[in-house]
Amino acid sequence: MxxxxxxxxxxxxxxxxxxxxxxxxxxxxxxxxxxxxxxxxxxxxxDGIVNKDLLDGTQVQLKSTRLQKFLVAENGGGADVLANRDSAAGWETFVLWRVNDSSFNFRVFNKQFIGLDGANKLVATSNSPSNPETFQITRKSDEPSKIRIQASNGLFLQAQSETLVSADYGASTSWQDNDPSVFNMTIVKTLxxxxxxxxxxxxxxxxxxxxxxxxxxxxxxxxxxxxxxxxxxxxxxxxxxxxxxxxxxxxxxxxxxxxxxxxxxxxxxxxxxxxxxxxxxxxxxxxxxxxxxxxxxxxxxxxxxxxxxxxxxxxxxxxxxxxxxxxxxxxxxxxxxxxxxxxxxxxxxxxxxxxxxxxxxxxxxxxxxxxxxxxxxxxxxxxxxxxxxxxxxxxxxxxxxxxxxxxxxxxxxxxxxxxxxxxxxxxxxxxxxxxxxxxxxxxxxxxxxxxxxxxxxxxxxxxxxxxxxxxxxxxxxxxxxxxxxxxxxxxxx
Missing domain, CATH: 3.20.20.80 (Glycosidases)
Known part of the structure; x- marks a missing residue:
């Protein structure tokens, strides 16, 4: 025992x-x-996410196909959004906040958000996003780097000139480069x-x-x-x-x-x-x-x-x-x-x-x-x-x-x-x-x-x-x- x-x-x-x-x-x-x-x-x-390359934190640069200029948040934020840059760096790079599959906020270098100024001009002055700072991205089906951006007023952004970017373009598009509402989107970085x-x-x-x-x-x-x-x-x-x-x-x-x-x-x-x-x-x-x-x-x-x-x-x-x-x-x-x-x-x-x-x-x-x-x-x-x-x-x-x-x-x-x-x-x-x-x-x-x-x-x-x-x-x-x-x-x- x-x-x-x-x-x-x-x-x-x-x-x-x-x-x-x-x-x-x-x-x-x-x-x-x-x-x-x-x-x-x-x-x-x-893999199952729609627009999986446009998640929160994605950094994008936007170039007007008509002007061949990049959008920029002047001074890195706190002022107007222009379309007058030949090349892109920090002020020309926008960070996405994703609202849903196709709607986004754009955060700029100094952490403000792009939005409308109360009329239809594009500015980067808001410290927190709401409806005026929410935009819908539409991508060209066979060329997803080509996009149009619809503002909260139902109209599309257009680069009218190097000093005026506005949300007042209502026409449909054939995605031609001379269309002021068409932009080339470059994805710089993703999270x-x-x-x-x-x-x-x-x-x-x-x-x-x-x-x-x-x-x-x-x-x-x-x-x-x-x-x-x-x-x-x-x-x-x-x-x-x-x-x-x-x-x-x-x-x-x-x-x-x-x-x-x-x-x-x-x-x-x-x-x-x-x-x-x-x-x-x-x-x-x-x-x-x-x-x-x-x-x-x-x-x-x-x-x-x-x-x-x-x-x-x-x-x-x-x-x-x-x-x-x-x-x-x-x-x-x-x-x-x-x-x-x-x-x-x-x-x-x-x-x-x-x-x-x-x-x-x-x-x-x-x-x-x-x-x-x-x-x-x-x-x-x-x-x-x-x-x-x-x-x-x-x-x-x-x-x-x-x-x-x-x-x-x-x-x-x-x-x-x-x-x-x-x-x-x-x-x-x-x-x-x-x-x-x-x-x-x-x-x-x-x-x-x-x-x-x-x-x-x-x-x-x-x-x-x-x-x-x-x-x-x-x-x-x-x-x-x-x-x-x-x-x-x-x-x-």
Whole structure:
């Protein structure tokens, strides 16, 4: 009987150890594009949207076919809209706010909106859009870059002269270039984030589209795969609207909170931890698709601190005592220029909010990407169980253009190792490489090159005291997908 009891105890310990999540340092992966949409990772998500190239935040330039001149918001806003520019830059670029499939507001450089002046002249003086600032775009069926723009008075815009653009053209068109109501539209930049997909599909279709995505993009089978292949944690980007689930402010839709709940259950089932990462904050902290921005402007600042802290408090209250919680990241990739003191003020208040519910949860401070990696070190040293998150990409910088595979690998072993050691202290905050990838700017790299590059990063980033997280688990671009890299022998954990 004693022998049977011992065997049962050993068997029990062996089985139950699968459900005991590890402590740092973590080998983690980002579940990007799951609860915060990033269209570049899975463009097919947007295929069902009418005019999917004219989503919120799309930057357009408009050229009169008759005058062969670009429309411009004089002075960048606050004055008339003219048609007198030979080339286009900031003042000649307009940012779309999408009202529906074919109706839009046009935001100008200084953030005002184009509208009518009370008669029919076009001006850019309104600080918030209403009916006079709403226009319908009609595209030529066989040449969608050719457009006409109908104003709220039912008439079409026309470039009468270089100094007069008005909404008083009522005739139909044969789309000839001498028609003053015809414009060539050039799309300069697009956004494909959570705001774009939910507002693009609209309130009737978006809830089902997003629910289908959340149910299928990441499942418990993925957590099983991750745990079986050496991963001990996931970093899950979430948006501020999750705190208002199931009825978040429009155009966002409810359901992501239930998906996050599932992730905590799946993580516990497979002996993993969950790092909840506030990836998108209200007002946008960096203007990128993944910040939940509507139009690319960075609005987040001191006035947004209370509501952003409230999101962190919501997450801490809900998950602070979950055994599978690995940490809460207060903000992803802030790009705030000189506002480092504002960021620190927010971090202090958000840290305090977490501590109301848990004394042991790791609190992660995202290092501002436009500052040195040591920018938060002395500040972070005043807290308990705090982590500084840095992101390392051999991309997005001219220094990596035309570099060889070996030069990139040497850069990891030398420069990255030095940078990381500089923020990896023995008695202060922990260090975390919260995003990295095997994608790089090297052209024609072999499988062996990718293997060596990945190994170099694993060698170096494993020195981070809190660990690392690959970006991402799934992606249409293979080197960005850790799942693909593992399955095809590029990375061995």
């Amino acid at each position: 004693a022998r049977q009891s011992i065997l049962f105890f050993l068997l029990f310990c062996s089985c139950s150890s699968l459900a005991i999540a590890q402590d740092p340092p973590y080998k983690a992966v980002n579940l990007g594009n799951w609860l915060v949409t990033e269209g570049w990772m899975e463009p097919s998500l947007f 494909q984030g959570e705001y774009q997909i939910t507002n693009g599909y609209g309130p009737l279709r978006a809830p089902q589209v997003m629910q289908d995505h959340w149910n299928t993009y990441i499942t418990e089978e993925d957590f099983k795969f991750m745990s079986q292949n050496g991963l001990t944690a996931v970093r899950i980007p979430v948006g501020w609207w999750i705190a208002y689930d199931p009825n978040p402010p429009k155009p966002f839709v409810g359901g992501s909170l239930a998906a996050l709940d599932n992730a905590f259950t799946w993580a516990q089932n497979h002996g993993m931890k969950v790092i909840v990462d506030l990836h998108a904050v209200q007002g946008s902290q960096n203007g990128n698709d993944h910040s939940g921005t509507r139009d690319g402007y960075i609005e987040w600042g001191e006035s947004y601190i209370p509501e952003t802290v409230a999101v962190i408090e919501f997450l801490a209250k809900r998950y602070g005592n979950k055994p599978s919680l690995g940490g809460i990241e207060l903000m992803n990739e802030p790009t705030l220029g000189s506002n480092l003191d504002t960021l620190k003020k927010y971090y202090q208040q958000a840290y305090d909010a977490v501590r109301k519910y848990s004394e042991t949860t790791y609190v992660i401070l995202g290092n501002p990407v436009d500052h040195d990696s040591k920018a938060l070190l002395s500040f972070a040293g005043g807290f308990n169980r705090v982590v500084v998150d840095v992101h390392y990409y051999n991309l997005y910088s001219d220094q990596f253009i035309n570099t060889t595979a070996q030069q990139n690998i040497d850069y990891i072993y030398n420069q990255r190792a030095s940078d990381l050691s500089g923020i990896t202290t023995t008695n202060g905050s922990l260090s975390f490489v919260g995003e990295w990838t095997a994608a790089w700017a090297v052209q024609g790299a072999s499988k062996e090159d990718y293997q060596r590059f990945a190994k170099a990063q694993l060698d170096v980033y494993s020195q981070a005291s809190y660990g690392w997280a690959y970006w991402a688990y799934k992606c249409q671009y293979e080197p960005w997908s850790l799942k693909w890299m593992i399955e095809n022998g590029y990375i061995n954990l």
